[in-house]
Amino acid sequence: MPDTPAEKNTRPAPTLELLATLYTLDQLKNAVHDMPQIALAGRSNVGKSSLINALARRKKLAKVSSEPGKTRSVNLFEVKPDGFCLTDLPGYGYARRGHEERRSWAELIQNYLEKTPTLRALALLIDCRIPTQESDRVMADFAKSRGLPIIAVLTKADKCTLKERAAQQKAWQKMIGVKPITVSSVTKMGIDELWERLREAGKPEVIEEPEATPENTPDSAE
């Protein structure tokens, strides 16, 4: 008889499907999805949309640009067959956009984060070459204040040396108390490990049946 393969290896590889693109607060309010959600947050250009593509093993599922400020909407991607959503958010902290545009994005991100009851975790992305910034700390503090688990991700690992990477990991671990996973959307380094973490955080809650007691067990039929 063949050996039973480990459960991890029998799970079908997840696929990503665009479920909704939301530009306004009204659209956000009316988008009712009861699936668990994990949001990808981080400064503009950190590589959120590229990471969505790397996770999906597709090139153009999410729009990517070398110009910061590419993603302007909240994009929900359903993870199949797991049944949760990954959310690609606009980036924060990009100074060269107009004041009005930045304000409306900030409002959209804030509303999404504060008013999504099924939000399960925040994947917080940090560029491995850029020192910690106040805006990242604010995002981490927000997640902590909500009791949201943070999955810390160091992006663009292909662009920095091992030494730089280790220093950055240490700085982030000290600041947010979570060891970041190092990934590269170019070489696909760390993508499998990140999938494991995301699938664990997004899995549907198991509602435990109460234990059978004489009080809650109906009498057997005559």
Ligand SMILES: Nc1nc2c(ncn2[C@@H]2O[C@H](COP(=O)(O)OP(=O)(O)OP(=O)(O)O)[C@@H](O)[C@H]2O)c(=O)[nH]1
């Ligand atoms: N070398 C390298 N470049 C990357 C990686 N990930 C993203 N990039 C590049 O970084 C730039 C920004 O990537 P995006 O994925 O659009 O970044 P984003 O965080 O979605 O940006 P906004 O939508 O503006 O918030 C693009 O030029 C990408 O090709 C990576 O792992 N390695």
Ligand SMILES: [Mg+2]
């Ligand atoms: Mg983007």
